[in-house]
Amino acid sequence: MPHRRGLTVRSVARGALAALLVGAGVSHVTWGRRGYRIVVPSWATRLLRTDKDAIVVASGAVEVILGVALVALPRERSRIGAAIAAFFVAVFPGNVHQWRTGRAAPGLQTDRARFLRLFLQVPLVAWAWWATRER
Known part of the structure; x- marks a missing residue:
């Protein structure tokens, strides 16, 4: 039987x-799809030779x-963390x-929210990288 180290901050972060990914993905193919x-x-x-709906679903x-x-x-x-x-x-x-373009989408109804959302991408990338590394 493999040894389990228990819950760690990294495992909770993963x-x-x-x-977050599953929830966002489900929203992309259901209630938030149009937005x-x-x-x-x-x-x-x-570039992808398809329509916006196909890109959202994909x-x-x-x-x-x-x-x-x-x-x-x-x-x-x-590898999954890198992906x-x-x-x-x-x-x-x-x-x-x-x-x-200043267009609203689910959860991003104001210019301020859309602007602040840009800065969320860096911590998301860092979160994915850090949480999937062993040390």
């Missing part, structure tokens, strides 16, 4: 990160998969687009 289309820049639809699916993988695949934790950090970097242009 669980919270997994829950999140606003965040997708038009250049992304041209990003939501990726969030759910990453959140579940973080819990279900502990041996791959550092989560990369995902947070990849979606940043959408946050910038939303701020620049």
Whole structure:
């Protein structure tokens, strides 16, 4: 039987990160789906040759998969953490687009909220990286 070290700050942080990802992913494919289309820049639809709805659904699916993988695949934790950090970097242009266009989306109804949301990306990347490293 493998030795378990019990709950640590990192393990709690990983669980919270997994829950955040799954919750955000579910919102992207359900109740928030329509509102999140606003965040997708038009250049992304041209680059990916698809529509905004498909990008929102795909990003939501990726969030759910990453959140579940973080819990279900502990041996791959550092790789999954790197993928989560990369995902947070990849979606940043959408946050910038939303701020620049001033359009509301779920939870981001004001210019101030949209601006402050930009600064959340750095701690999200750091959280993903730190929580998935052993030391």
